[in-house]
Amino acid sequence: METSTEGAAAGCGSDVAPATGPVRDEYPAGADSTAATAGADEAVPPADDTAGAPEAVPPAGAPVRPVIPPTSLSPSRAGDFMQCPLLYRFRVIDRLPEKPSAAATKGTLVHAVLERLFDAPAAERTAPRAKSLIPGQWDRLRESRPEVGELFADDPEGERLATWLGEAEQLVERWFGLEDPTRLEPAERELFVEAELDSGLRLRGIIDRVDVAPTGEVRIVDYKTGKAPRPEYAEGALFQMKFYALVVWRLKKVVPRRLQLVYLGSGDVLTYDPVVADLERVERKLLALWEAIRVATESGDWRPRPTKLCGWCDHQAHCPEFGGTPPPYPLPVRAGESDGGTQGRMGPD
């Protein structure tokens, strides 16, 4: 694998930031990307997750919803299943609520600022201009996702909020040491992509930025507000990018020339130049994953896979590894619902 790091702190020293929560690579085409999204690496759960609130154990013989295997995958949900099948179940099938986190929300905010900065003429895409966008984008985020306001509900003086906004400023400022937006003219920002493989599996995701050179060469760019992974974890970090490259290849019949991860937390840039064999490998991996999810869906065998990432999991109270009990499976039909023709809660991926 050819990978390279560039930037102020090449030679990374920290772990990959864990995926947190259902993310922005799942909203449908045409949706308001800024309002609906969170940072790909650190994300906010959807507002409408009440449908998955834990339910009482149904009486014996109660009707259950048939659970339909997924027909699509996003990088985040694929990553969930690879990390822990039970976590995938909690997020995709049970749709258990997750609390917004300060780090994830900061990621959302910074992504919105970097996206909106390109609205300005090239010469005006300066660090002060970018930082000036933060308050307005924060207001917009709170309007579209009122639950993020809970993060600072116990901060009447606004001290923690001020610190948090200052950290967002630092992340935005660091970007200017890694890329020069006055010399970039993105072909796409926050691009929702979706492609169907021959197998019928649909792949979907949201690409932070797509650059197209005059030669037609395509570069896919993703911003991460966490720190770059250690070299031994680079392959995992690139999975999401290869996933996007596969989707672009399927859609446009062009293999992206470069995949670029921009780590604002550590000031690193990780790049990879994919070839067809890489994308074919990713496709095989995704098909195997899809089959494993189908088997788990039908068997109900969603095994917990405890790792150090459990510390970031919102679902320990439902996880047997932590003494918890998962919601019933298959899911009971709730009052007012018919079990005839319902399709369970299996989401789009």
Ligand code: SF4
């Ligand atoms: S606590 Fe760990 S093992 Fe349990 S569901 Fe969460 S990630 Fe999986």
